Amino acid sequence: MRLKALIVDDERLARKELKHLLSEIDADVEVLEEADNSDAAQALIENQHFDLVFLDIQMPGRNGFELLDDLSVCPPVIFTTAYDQYALAAFEANAIDYLLKPIENDRLKAAIEKAATAGYIETSSNKIAQAEDYRDHIFIKDGEICWYVALTDLIAFGSEGNYCRVYMADAEPLIRKSLNQLQDKLNTDQFFRISRQHIINLRKITSVAVSEADTLEVTMENGLTLEMSRRQSQAFREKMSF
Incomplete structure (x- = not known):
């Protein structure tokens, strides 16, 4: 199967060199787009199908990791960086491989073979399931x-x-993100907004106490003590059968 690829790199010569290397090793890869x-990469990924993304890390604006963090669905990634x-x-981001520039032919060939043979290139439904792994980080x-x-x-x-x-x-x-932006990405089975100011990881609670105002106070694994709002205290009681 010919893999449809996207190259993301702020340096034009680096993109050109990677395409040359792919041709030189006769890789079964078709570079559909560059960013x-x-x-630009996010717009392409959200509107086109790619089997593979060659991704630089250090770029103006958001870097490669920040791009992955902002994607809801992402194809398998091979990082290419200096x-x-x-x-x-x-x-930890579940990348197929990490190639240092200047990229060696053998390393590039091995990374593509790994992508093709290790189950990284999957059906659309499995891609979405794999992409959810990114949301775990x-x-x-x-x-x-x-x-x-x-x-x-x-x-928290x-x-x-x-x-x-x-x-x-x-x-x-x-x-540099608001609490509301983060809340949209968090699994509500594990994370709970206790007030306008805080979201906590339910699995990191060590104790819960009732305050004089009949609201709840939670102490977290790191010793942090936080007070819930009255409304969220009630929601917490219902959620946890407390």
Whole structure:
């Protein structure tokens, strides 16, 4: 089967070189489209079918991980980058492979063979199911520090204006997303909005107490204590049969 591919890289020469390499190794890949930024790539992915995406990481605007984080459905990805420090995050993002530039013919050939033989290229229904794996992780960037973490490892989110504080076991980064934007991406079976200011991971609660005002207070694994609104206290009681 000839794989329909998208190349996402802000450097025109890098895109040209990758297409040359694909031709040189006689890969069974047809490059349907190219994009030089994440916005253009997202528009293409949401409106066309691709079996494979070759994705750069460092680009103007949103980087490659942020693009994946904003997609509801994404084809299998092979990262192509000049930076080696993102390898772990790439594999946590379920990438097929992580190719360092300049890309070697043998590595490129092996990555494409892996995509074709390891069940990455699947039927449309299975693609959607696999894409949901991306929703199990979130890309977090605070200044120059980046994390790509499982949602199950997050403890809580707190609103700080147009920003959001992410509470993890060993860090509390501030990200440029509102609580409402995050809520749309979270599984309501696991995450619960306790007030206008906070969303908590129900699996990270260590104790629940009743306040003098008859609202609920939760203590989380990291020691964070948060008070629920009166309405959400009642909703929590109903949800948890509390």
